[in-house]
Amino acid sequence: MGRRIGLTGGIACGKSxxxxxxxxxxxxxIDADEVARDVxxxxxxxxxxxxxxxxxxxxREGALDRAALARIIYATPAARAQLEAxxxxxxxxxxxRRMAEAARVAPLVVYDAALxxxxxxxxxxxxxxxxxxxxxxxxxxxxxxxxxxxAAAAARLAAQMPIDEKARYADHIIDNSxxxxxxxxxxxxxxxxxxxxx
Numbered sequence: 001m002g003r004r005i006g007l008t009g010g011i012a013c014g015k016s017x018x019x020x021x022x023x024x025x026x027x028x029x030i031d032a033d034e035v036a037r038d039v040x041x042x043x044x045x046x047x048x049x050x051x052x053x054x055x056x057x058x059x060r061e062g063a064l065d066r067a068a069l070a071r072i073i074y075a076t077p078a079a080r081a082q083l084e085a086x087x088x089x090x091x092x093x094x095x096x097r098r099m100a101e102a103a104r105v106a107p108l109v110v111y112d113a114a115l116x117x118x119x120x121x122x123x124x125x126x127x128x129x130x131x132x133x134x135x136x137x138x139x140x141x142x143x144x145x146x147x148x149x150x151a152a153a154a155a156r157l158a159a160q161m162p163i164d165e166k167a168r169y170a171d172h173i174i175d176n177s178x179x180x181x182x183x184x185x186x187x188x189x190x191x192x193x194x195x196x197x198x
Contacts, residue, residue: 003194004099004109006125008116010163011156012141013133014176014183019112021187028102030095032113039090040064049086054079088119108194117169118161127171129190132163137177 007022009015023029039046042062050069051059058069073080095111102109111125122128133141135157142153167173174186 003107003197004103004111004125005194006116006122006128007110007112007131008114008128008166009131009176010133010138010160010166011114012138012145013131013163014174015112015114015131017176017180017183018129018131018174018187019110021184022108022110022191025108025187025191026106027108027110028106030098030102030109030111032091032095032111032115035091035094035098036087039087039094046087046090050083053082053086108191117166122169127194128169129172129174130163130166130170131174131176132167132170133175133177135163138163 007015007019009018019029019031038044040050041047047064050064054069054072058065058072060068069083073083099109099111113119113121116122116125116128138157139150139153142148142156143150146153148156172190174183174190176183
């Protein structure tokens with residue numbers, strides 16, 4: 001049975017890079033964003049529940065119109081809380097199902113999610129790995145990647161838990177501020193550690 005770990009990080013820290021490196025070594029990746037999309041796909045109970053709560057205006061051709069839903073939920077905290085009450089149990093249940101299924105065949109199961117700590121799930125996903133890059137590196141990468149000016153990049157970082165705070169929750173930190181070879185070396189070291197103690 002495969003070992004389970006949580007993988008998180010801040011924006012532009014390289015969580016996707018670390019996830020891809022683990023996948024290349026044989027880990028099964030459970031992507032929280034993918035699960036969140038799947039539980040509201042056409043024909044699902046999740047989409048039915050959201051439509052009942054917010055009305056048919058959140059649909060376009062039978063699928064969830066994310067922009068329309070966003071306009072509603074960002075208008076009032078109550079609407080956002082209502083959506084979270086619908087989605088979070090479904091995401092948790094489907095994530096647990098996928099992790100259990102993957103653990104039967106993969107040596108390592110990685111739950112890859114940006115908000116593990118913020119959603120209160122850190123303790124249930126140990127060991128927890130935080131992919132880290134200093135704030136200055138995050139800023140530079142974010143500006144280059146998304147074509148943002150300094151103020152816009154700073155605003156995106158300000159909307160998240162600071163990476164130094166996230167790092168305090170970590171059992172392991174992957175410092176992704178250097179080149180890919182340095183990140184690979186850290187992944188290799190952790191991979192050996194996890195498989196020895198699986």
